[in-house]
Amino acid sequence: MDSFWHHKSPGDFEVLQGVLDVDVLVVGAGYTGCWLAYWLRDSGLRVALIDSQQPGFGASGRNGGLLLQGPAQLLSEAGRLLGRQNALEIFQWTRRTFDWVQRLTERYDFDYHVTGSLYVGGDKTERAEISETVALMNDAGVPARLLEKPDQPPSIQRMGYDLAAWFPDDGMIHPLKLMGALLAEAQAGGIHVYRGSPASSLEERAQGVRVSGPGFAVNAERVVIATNAYTGEWLAPLNHLIRPVRGQVLATEPLPRIDHAYPVYADHGFNYWHQRPDGRLIVGGFRHLALEEEVGTELVLNSRIQARLDRLTADLAGRHAAVTDRWAGIMAMTLDQRPLWGHWRGPIWTAIGYNGHGGTVAPAAARMIRDNIIDGTPVFAPYDAARIGETGE
Numbered sequence: 469m470d471s472f473w474h475h476k477s478p479g480d481f482e483v484l485q486g487v488l489d490v491d492v493l494v495v496g497a498g499y500t501g502c503w504l505a506y507w508l509r510d511s512g513l514r515v516a517l518i519d520s521q522q523p524g525f526g527a528s529g530r531n532g533g534l535l536l537q538g539p540a541q542l543l544s545e546a547g548r549l550l551g552r553q554n555a556l557e558i559f560q561w562t563r564r565t566f567d568w569v570q571r572l573t574e575r576y577d578f579d580y581h582v583t584g585s586l587y588v589g590g591d592k593t594e595r596a597e598i599s600e601t602v603a604l605m606n607d608a609g610v611p612a613r614l615l616e617k618p619d620q621p622p623s624i625q626r627m628g629y630d631l632a633a634w635f636p637d638d639g640m641i642h643p644l645k646l647m648g649a650l651l652a653e654a655q656a657g658g659i660h661v662y663r664g665s666p667a668s669s670l671e672e673r674a675q676g677v678r679v680s681g682p683g684f685a686v687n688a689e690r691v692v693i694a695t696n697a698y699t700g701e702w703l704a705p706l707n708h709l710i711r712p713v714r715g716q717v718l719a720t721e722p723l724p725r726i727d728h729a730y731p732v733y734a735d736h737g738f739n740y741w742h743q744r745p746d747g748r749l750i751v752g753g754f755r756h757l758a759l760e761e762e763v764g765t766e767l768v769l770n771s772r773i774q775a776r777l778d779r780l781t782a783d784l785a786g787r788h789a790a791v792t793d794r795w796a797g798i799m800a801m802t803l804d805q806r807p808l809w810g811h812w813r814g815p816i817w818t819a820i821g822y823n824g825h826g827g828t829v830a831p832a833a834a835r836m837i838r839d840n841i842i843d844g845t846p847v848f849a850p851y852d853a854a855r856i857g858e859t860g861e
């Protein structure tokens with residue numbers, strides 16, 4: 469099952485066959501693997517990036533296309549989880565993505581638009597969270613602001629949300645086109661990218677690792693695990709640390725403009741939508757209606773959730789809208805709601821478990837891993853994969 473984004477190919481890649489020797493092997497070509505390949509392109513290291521299917525097959529090619537600053541949680545919540553200073557530090561890291569992406573637009577078009585975004589909430593708890601987040605962002609120098617009901621677009625007022633926050637620096641992208649740009653740059657810099665090459669075993673050796681799959685083996689000084697929700701399927705010691713959960717999304721035919729041309733995040737971030745410049749609505753969410761059902765790595769549509777997405781779409785469009793694409797995607801949750809990125813042990817690094825928000829988080833993870841591999845710069849301590857422990861316990 470493909471997503472709307474999959475109508476664009478991220479490039480042409482070969483299947484890996486035989487034995488390959490590299491300095492760094494990156495397993496998994498989603499946002500994380502593609503950004504890492506991009507960052508490593510000028511390192512002088514021999515680097516290979518492999519994907520079991522095709523770059524963008526995972527969550528990165530199935531998401532909502534929203535580019536939102538900050539970690540998965542609202543900044544207020546992140547402050548409680550990580551401590552205020554740490555929350556602000558990771559927030560600033562994710563903000564750097566917009567500069568990195570902007571630089572790429574000089575050579576590539578991936579439908580990148582800085583539009584701002586609206587976070588809307590209804591209940592009392594959310595009201596407090598939203599207000600605190602805006603205050604924290606203002607402290608961090610971002611001109612976020614609260615929008616009371618009368619200042620919200622009519623379609624959102626009709627949905628009955630009490631309070632909204634306006635985040636002016638957020639935006640949207642076409643995920644597959646972005647990954648295509650990253651990979652084009654990486655390949656031009658000598659990085660080898662392979663599709664259809666599923667890693668099935670990892671053997672630690674006196675010097676480095678040997679990662680094998682059907683018809684291939686890679687001897688690498690270091691390996692970076694970027695297989696996100698699928699990690700437990702091939703690396704048993706990490707299985708219990710990552711919970712794969714499913715999200716549902718749809719895309720419509722091009723429609724007349726609705727009354728807001730920016731991404732909206734609602735209901736504690738479970739629901740989200742935006743209208744692309746071509747008029748298509750991308751609408752996702754309602755996972756909270758089936759939290760126990762929507763678990764696992766199987767790519768299946770949930771008809772109950774898709775029906776709710778249809779209703780939301782009709783509310784937004786003000787009429788019936790033909791749906792051209794429906795899809796599911798798998799995200800990776802961690803037990804402590806914190807990603808696991810950095811040096812795990814010996815020759816192994818991980819960058820997994822973003823808890824449902826990766827557009828600006830994955831580039832930060834990849835950048836820190838690159839710096840850690842090249843010159844030992846410490847990664848962001850609260851997310852450090854070293855906390856996995858030697859045995860994965």
Ligand SMILES: Cc1cc2nc3c(=O)[nH]c(=O)nc-3n(C[C@H](O)[C@H](O)[C@H](O)COP(=O)(O)OP(=O)(O)OC[C@H]3O[C@@H](n4cnc5c(N)ncnc54)[C@H](O)[C@@H]3O)c2cc1C
Pocket residue numbers: 495496497498499500501518519520521522523524525526527528529530531532533534535536665666667668694695696697698699702714715716717740752796797798799819820821822823824825826827828830
């Ligand atoms: C429905 C949905 C909507 C979302 N919406 C947004 C959004 O709007 N904005 C946002 O910022 N984030 C969003 N997210 C989250 C975001 O998409 C993810 O956090 C991000 O894409 C994770 O990137 P990744 O590279 O870590 O993982 P993935 O993109 O999942 O990549 C992992 C890759 O590993 C490959 N792989 C798996 N097993 C193997 C193996 N054994 N060997 C080799 N390769 C393997 C897979 O094929 C895949 O390509 C959403 C996620 C979902 C599921």
